[in-house]
Amino acid sequence: MLCKSLPSLILPLHFKRLLAISAPSSSDFQITAKNAEEQEDTSQKGSTFLQSARLTASLGISEDTHDEKTTSTSLFSDALRISAKMGFLPEGKQLHSHAIKSGINHIQSLQNQLLNLYVKCEAFVDAFNLFDEMPKRNVVSWNIMISGLLCCQLCKFSSENLPIFLFRKMLVGMVEPNYITFISVIGACIERNDIEIGKQVHCRTIKSGFYSNAVVGSALVDLYAKSGSVGDARRVFDKIRSRDLVLWNVMVSCYALNGLGREAFAVFELMRCEGMMGDGFTFSSLLNSCSMLGSHELGKQIHGVIIRLSLDLDVLVSSTLVDMYAKNGKIEDARKAFDVMIVRNVVSWTTIVVGYGQKGEGKEAMKLFRRMLLESLKPDELMLASLLSSCATLAALIESVQLHAHVIKDGFDPFVSIGNALISAYSKCGSISSASQCFGLISKPNLVSWTSMICAYAFHGLASKAIEFFENMLHEGVNPDRIAFVGVLSACSHAGLLDEGFHYFGSMRRDHHIIPDLEHYTCMVDLLGRAGHLDEAYNILISMPFKPGANVLGALISACRVHGNTELSEWAADILFKLEPDEPVNYMLMSNIYASVGSWSDVARVRKMMRNSCVNKIPGCSWIEICGKVHTFVSSDKSHTHAV
The missing domain is CATH 1.25.40 (Serine Threonine Protein Phosphatase 5, Tetratricopeptide repeat)
Incomplete structure (x- = not known):
């Protein structure tokens, strides 16, 4: 039985942060005898299967509806469809019980709808039980199960690719797949980044006659694009004569994703020659290509086309525009594009905040962050990490502490990237003890975490602690990179540790095969x-x-x-x-x-x-933070209001 093998395929889960779902247990995949008895009692209490007020209301049926009409196959089908769409699992199980009592459970279309109900409600044990009991399974039955497992969160952590497993069983059962089957199976290969199985599925699409299907072709191009096989993606694209907008978009995105901006624009020109102007997804990929090419002027031309087509009203396109200008170093143009946006989401705010942070304008980034909070939007992981980096550049300790509070409040503290940003911010603000505490709170420090602490101790002149952390990192089985060696060598340099410095310098090539x-x-x-x-x-x-x-x-x-x-x-x-x-x-x-x-x-x-x-010598300056404000001054500076 398929359902018996399902629990054994689920691996133990280790999340970086607490999720809304719990780790799978036997109770998640098995219906106990007690629950089965309760369901049977419930099914026997009413005379009809429409006992749920919410289901009855969704179907628009009055309470005095005649039983013959209520038990009709068409109404039964409508009830299953509504239950699947609305996620009414208890009502769906009642419908299943009534179908068995009424003797209509053998109808294939109703079986498929019941299967769809269980899959949509993520009751996969019930789905597998029903699937095993079906005397005949058509392509719709297999498609429901394959596509459902593709969306199953728990199955993503399984050691087996369950959609591919079912696809193979389907072929053994002599059921011919259709284009929907191939889309789901290719999606499973993309999810697992399994290019080898994907190529086998590609061969099967050719044998089944779908080599020129635009929908299947789009899925195959996406598969090859995300695995870096740009040549294979283009060959699939060229063999399809009747191309829709989705296929063009996927091909443009393929080149943009793999850093081939000029080729992306070449496909766009070919697309225009065939009479297609593109949509928001097309121009978002082109703007990303402009960012990779570092072409601000080309981005401005694309911006003009976007305005003419009124695509600047799309929040995705507008956010990509802001990102393009910011990555090309035109932060003023990025700000103008941001200010004219009618609707802004978290991505829009994150894009402009990260842009200012990368430009070194941390103060403006913090101002925008406060504006975003006033609009009742919550920051994401990327924004908080960027803001912490800005605070590190400014050596703004108070802002770092405030952002740390936001991190804890919004539940981002288990994220390793946030922990690493906090270490860097606190160390550059002079609070090495706080940086050490943040490192201790990271459950599984990665190479960046260890390197950040090594460099922090080296920067503060604590050579012995830097060397201690470096040795602990090696003991934990984390292989150092060139940046980690820069940190430990810098520590040895500042402390005058000649023997240790030569030891680590020689260890780079000898033990870790890193060329200095x-x-x-x-x-x-x-x-x-x-x-x-x-x-x-x-x-x-x-x-x-x-x-x-x-x-x-x-x-x-x-x-x-x-x-x-x-x-x-x-x-x-x-x-x-x-x-x-x-x-x-x-x-x-x-x-x-x-x-x-x-x-x-x-x-x-x-x-x-x-x-x-030299034109002018830029004087060196110092700064100090007092009451949340950073004061900058130079040697013998009398211009400051508080100078004595």
């Missing part, structure tokens, strides 16, 4: 330079497999300043001035070295070079 890049070499040069081993730092710099960058040269010059090696600093400065001729800080660094040894003529020469090469 410029950032790792910069940490090693800085480590040796701080310890006074300038010759060794120079040897590492010239032995790098790539040309030195500004950071590694700057680290060497800083070390030369501390240890008084003017000759080596001049060698590094000559390269640095050619690499970044318009960066004032490089000239100031060398000027300070000459000043420290009293070489004032060289100081004047370097400062003259700076004046000729």
